[in-house]
Amino acid sequence: MNSGDFVSINNLLADILIFVNDETMRNHGLNRGYYISGIQKALEALSLETFFDIRTEDKDFPKKKLAIEMPEGAFNIREIYLYNGELCKPSSFVNVYWKRLYNNKGDGDKGTAKRLNSRQPSDPFFPHDSAGSTSLYYANIQNGTLMFSSACSSHDYVRIVYNGMGGAIGDEPVLPRMFRQAIVDFVVERCFRALKARDRGFRPMWADAFQVLTDPKNGSWIKAERKVKSMHTWQRDTMFEYLGSMNY
Amino acid sequence: MAMATYRELVYDISETLKMTHDDSDVGLRQIAYWCQLVANKLQYQHILKTASVGQYLTVFPSIPVIIDTTGNRKYVALPDTIHSIVAERGVEYITYSRDSECCDPAAFAQNTFMFTVPSKAQTLYYDPYTAPTSANPYFYRVGERIYFLGLECIDIDFLELGLYTTINIEKECNLDAEVKLNSEHIALLKYEVTNLGKWSLVIPSERVNEGSDMQTQGIMQNKIKIPPLQSPQQERKQQQHQQQHQPKQ
Numbered sequence: 262m263n264s265g266d267f268v269s270i271n272n273l274l275a276d277i278l279i280f281v282n283d284e285t286m287r288n289h290g291l292n293r294g295y296y297i298s299g300i301q302k303a304l305e306a307l308s309l310e311t312f313f314d315i316r317t318e319d320k321d322f323p324k325k326k327l328a329i330e331m332p333e334g335a336f337n338i339r340e341i342y343l344y345n346g347e348l349c350k351p352s353s354f355v356n357v358y359w360k361r362l363y364n365n366k367g368d369g370d371k372g373t374a375k376r377l378n379s380r381q382p383s384d385p386f387f388p389h390d391s392a393g394s395t396s397l398y399y400a401n402i403q404n405g406t407l408m409f410s411s412a413c414s415s416h417d418y419v420r421i422v423y424n425g426m427g428g429a430i431g432d433e434p435v436l437p438r439m440f441r442q443a444i445v446d447f448v449v450e451r452c453f454r455a456l457k458a459r460d461r462g463f464r465p466m467w468a469d470a471f472q473v474l475t476d477p478k479n480g481s482w483i484k485a486e487r488k489v490k491s492m493h494t495w496q497r498d499t500m501f502e503y504l505g506s507m508n509y
Numbered sequence: 510m511a512m513a514t515y516r517e518l519v520y521d522i523s524e525t526l527k528m529t530h531d532d533s534d535v536g537l538r539q540i541a542y543w544c545q546l547v548a549n550k551l552q553y554q555h556i557l558k559t560a561s562v563g564q565y566l567t568v569f570p571s572i573p574v575i576i577d578t579t580g581n582r583k584y585v586a587l588p589d590t591i592h593s594i595v596a597e598r599g600v601e602y603i604t605y606s607r608d609s610e611c612c613d614p615a616a617f618a619q620n621t622f623m624f625t626v627p628s629k630a631q632t633l634y635y636d637p638y639t640a641p642t643s644a645n646p647y648f649y650r651v652g653e654r655i656y657f658l659g660l661e662c663i664d665i666d667f668l669e670l671g672l673y674t675t676i677n678i679e680k681e682c683n684l685d686a687e688v689k690l691n692s693e694h695i696a697l698l699k700y701e702v703t704n705l706g707k708w709s710l711v712i713p714s715e716r717v718n719e720g721s722d723m724q725t726q727g728i729m730q731n732k733i734k735i736p737p738l739q740s741p742q743q744e745r746k747q748q749q750h751q752q753q754h755q756p757k758q
Contacts, residue, residue, distance in 0.1 A: 287596045292623040292647075294639030301638065431637030 262488050263313075266438040270297055273436065276445045280470075281452045289456055296448060301434045303447035304427030311489040312337065313437070314425040319349045324414040327365050331405045337424035341407070343398060343416035351420070357413065360399035365408035443485035446474040512687040513695050515541050519684060522699060526706045535706055537684070545678045547701040548690050553592050555694070556599075556673050564691060566601055567674045571667045574660075583665070584656040589674040597624050597650050601671040616669060622648040622657065630658055 274296055278284045286293055308314040318332045322343060331338070346352030364373045400409045407421070428434055436444060453467035474482050492500070519540045526535055556562050572585045591599035603622040613619065625633060625647040633639045633647065641647045641659030648655050655670075676689055690698060 287598055287624060290596065292625070292633075292639060294623075294633070294636065294645055298636050298638035 262439065262491050262493060264437050264439050268436050268438050268441055270300060270433065270436070273300055273441065273445055273448070277448050277452075280445070280449045281456075283452075289452070291452060291455065296452075297434075299448035299451045300436065300444055301427065301430065302451070303444040304434050304436060304440070306447070307440055307443065307485060307489075308425060308427045309336065311486050312424045313489045314427050315339065316423055316425045318421050318423070320419050320421070321348070322409075322413065322416055322419045327409045327411065327413065329407050329419070331402065331407060332421060332423055332425070334425040334427070334429050335421070335423040336426055338402065338407075338421065339424065340420075340422040341400060342420040343413055344418050344420060345416055346418070348418055351418070354420075355398050355416065357398045357400050357409070357419075360397075360401055360410070363399060363401035363408060363410065364403065365401075365410075366403060366406065439488050440485050443474070443481040446470065446481040450474045512690065512692065514685050514687055515544060516684040518544055518688060518695070518699065518702075522702050522706065525699075525703050526710065529707065535709070540702065540706070541682075541684060542678065543702045543705050544688065544698060545676045545681065547698050547705070548688055549592075549675050550701075551690060551694050551698060552673075552675070553594065555691070556592060557594055562673070565673050565689065567672050569670045569672065572670050573667055574657075574665050577656075581661055582656055583660045584651075584654045585668055585670065587653045587655060587672070588670070589672065590677055592673045592675055594673070597648075599673045600624070600648065600650070600655065601673060602669075603648055603655065603671075604669050605665055605667070606669070617671065620644070620646075622646045625649050625658065633658070 274293075277296055277299075278286065281289065281291075283289050283291060286296075304314075316332070316335070320329060323329055341357035342351070342354045343357055344351035344354035396412045397410060398413050400407050400413070402408070409419075413419075450467065450470040450473075453463050453470045456463040457467045472480070474480055477483060519537050522540050522544075523535065523537065552562075552565050556565060567589065569588050572588055574583050574585055576583055593599055602617045604617040604620055606616045623645070626649050630641075630647070630649070633641055639645075643659055643663045646657055646659035648657050650656070688695070688698070
């Protein structure tokens with residue numbers, strides 16, 4: 262499932278503060294920033310587990326360096342395209358593929374790769390590569406840097422589609438409405454975890470909160486994951502149609 | 510609902526003390542002072558128990574912000590004495606007005622200062638969400654001043670403070686002033702003050718120096734002897750034992 266409906270931080274805080282009995286934010290020594298930080302961490306954890314946060318970023322292609330940093334908050338690259346035209350308005354594009362062990366670290370248009378594009382008869386083990394073409398568009402990632410092949414320099418812009426971690430640390434989190442309960446429970450559990458370090462009396466409350474969040478059948482976390490991973494009715498309907506037309 | 514005045518309470522308590530100690534000579538001012546002490550204690554306990562008591566809240570809408578001589582530290586001087594409660598809850602809220610539309614909620618419902626202490630201030634900066642800023646300001650108390658974190662980069666002239674002020678014993682000396690206490694606590698106040706009075710009246714008579722002796726033993730001491738608990742059989746045996754061993758006269 263997917264949703265374009267979002268809720269505000271204050272909307273979630275209204276629930277969280279009541280659940281941890283801290284509406285004045287003076288009872289436990291936990292301040293507003295701590296609660297918002299918890300919300301952001303919940304969103305980050307959901308993003309990493311469910312890949313729900315899909316983002317697109319368009320950039321000028323670095324034709325000389327052939328390398329750019331991964332977008333902030335990105336942890337999983339889904340697609341890369343190179344295109345000409347205007348920024349965010351492609352007129353023609355090509356797909357960029359991943360090439361294992363390609364390395365273009367440094368400031369230049371040439372790199373190294375264990376599997377080469379051109380034939381290299383002097384290599385006794387791998388004298389022949391599979392592609393044999395110099396106009397392939399590929400890239401690799403090392404330590405957060407995307408390194409492109411020299412053929413990519415024929416394009417002006419790059420589009421990266423990636424999974425984000427729910428926004429940069431410090432930004433106001435954008436909270437999908439369908440995750441409301443999971444985020445609330447995550448923050449409540451986190452608060453009681455902090456409080457039980459100060460006072461053992463909070464341990465039963467933490468245990469309750471932990472159970473509500475992580476119960477493998479009915480926990481709010483697993484429910485959130487299920488929501489993300491389930492298909493839209495539209496997708497399911499189309500899928501049925503495809504499968505129905507197969508001749509088997 | 511009109512609250513009780515000091516005069517009503519003081520005369521009431523004075524009469525009560527006369528009933529048990531008809532020669533007592535406790536001045537009205539003394540009783541009024543006791544009333545203030547106890548009223549402050551009751552206020553404190555009530556605020557502590559219920560977390561927030563609007564009756565004792567005093568709002569100071571425009572307290573000037575001052576920059577201290579040590580540098581760029583902004584503070585306000587407390588306009589009155591406040592209850593010293595854990596997590597500085599004698600300060601109910603601190604807020605400042607922002608440009609807002611007429612339908613926006615009150616300033617204290619939009620932007621309030623969080624409580625902190627200087628030793629925790631450094632860790633606040635570890636997380637961008639807890640870091641003090643003008644949108645997320647903090648306060649801490651140093652004596653009769655309230656200092657702020659997060660206001661370093663903005664100019665601000667006045668702040669609004671909601672404080673749980675105490676009854677100021679030095680200033681409040683009008684017997685016809687109302688006692689700032691819930692009516693249901695008045696009975697408790699009377700009980701506590703009467704106890705204070707009784708204690709003060711009883712102690713001097715028990716520790717009086719009779720002048721018969723200059724030694725310290727001459728001062729009478731109130732020692733209560735509590736007999737050990739015994740069964741009726743044991744008591745009877747003890748009486749028989751005493752009768753048998755009583756010296757014959």
